Amino acid sequence: SQTIHQWPATLVQPVGSPLSLECTVEGTSNPNLYWYRQAAGRGLQLLFYSVGIGQISSEVPQNLSASRPQDRQFILSSKKLLLSDSGFYLCAWTTGVYYGYTFGSGTRLTVV
Amino acid sequence: QKEVEQDPGPLSVPEGAIVSLNCTYSNSAFQYFMWYRQYSRKGPELLMYTYSSGNKEDGRFTAQVDKSSKYISLFIRDSQPSDSATYLCAMIGGSNYKLTFGKGTLLTVNP
Numbered sequence: 158s159q160t161i162h163q164w165p166a167t168l169v170q171p172v173g174s175p176l177s178l179e180c181t182v183e184g185t186s187n188p189n190l191y192w193y194r195q196a197a198g199r200g201l202q203l204l205f206y207s208v209g210i211g212q213i214s215s216e217v218p219q220n221l222s223a224s225r226p227q228d229r230q231f232i233l234s235s236k237k238l239l240l241s242d243s244g245f246y247l248c249a250w251t252t253g254v255y256y257g258y259t260f261g262s263g264t265r266l267t268v269v
Numbered sequence: 270q271k272e273v274e275q276d277p278g279p280l281s282v283p284e285g286a287i288v289s290l291n292c293t294y295s296n297s298a299f300q301y302f303m304w305y306r307q308y309s310r311k312g313p314e315l316l317m318y319t320y321s322s323g324n325k326e327d328g329r330f331t332a333q334v335d336k337s338s339k340y341i342s343l344f345i346r347d348s349q350p351s352d353s354a355t356y357l358c359a360m361i362g363g364s365n366y367k368l369t370f371g372k373g374t375l376l377t378v379n380p
Contacts, residue, residue, distance in 0.1 A: 163312075191367075200372035201313075201357070247312050254361055257303045258368060260312035 159184035163248045163261030170268055176221075176235040178264050180248030183229065188250040190231040191258060192223055195245040207231060243268045272296050275358055275371030284380050288345040290356050292371045295339065298363030302334050304343045305357040307373065313357055317343065348378045 205223035249258035305313035317332040333342040358371040
């Protein structure tokens with residue numbers, strides 16, 4: 158069966174520090190992968206999506222970047238965190254978008 | 270006008286009540302409609318998935334789609350405290366292969 162792993166679950170980082178969040182998918186091949194951020198009262202904001210290795214599309218210009226070094230691995234990074242980067246980060250995957258996404262358990266990031 | 274509108278609530282009901290959650294949309298290309306449930310501090314989980322206009326039932330949950338009115342609903346019968354969560358509608362269609370989400374409705378079912 159397919160599973161998605163996302164870690165860490167919570168993270169507290171100082172302003173200006175780097176960030177690396179990792180997401181891996183098991184039990185499927187060539188998934189579409191997505192990074193979302195969820196802020197209170199603002200819904201789900203799509204940050205990046207990838208339809209294949211090395212293929213990254215950015216939805217919102219910001220302080221973050223994404224990479225897909227392997228077929229089932231998706232990484233969200235920042236060189237220098239801002240206070241506004243705080244939020245709940247969710248990774249998701251699908252092999253057929255018309256059937257919805259499967260989300261990971263999320264990472265709650267607090268930038269202090 | 271936003272592509273998907275969803276009343277954020279919060280909605281508070283007594284246990285056993287029938288709950289109605291709704292979304293409207295403006296993009297006629299949307300063809301596939303989903304409802305996600307998200308418990309606090311957890312990722313959203315797919316609850317219901319529909320394609321055509323009409324009703325789809327799964328246990329206590331019924332998803333309804335009216336494409337002519339661009340309106341979708343989720344009904345929860347005999348609501349339970351364990352149904353307390355945020356419910357998000359989502360939809361996709363046309364050449365866009367990304368889901369568009371509503372902002373979510375926070376539901377509390379009181380015992």
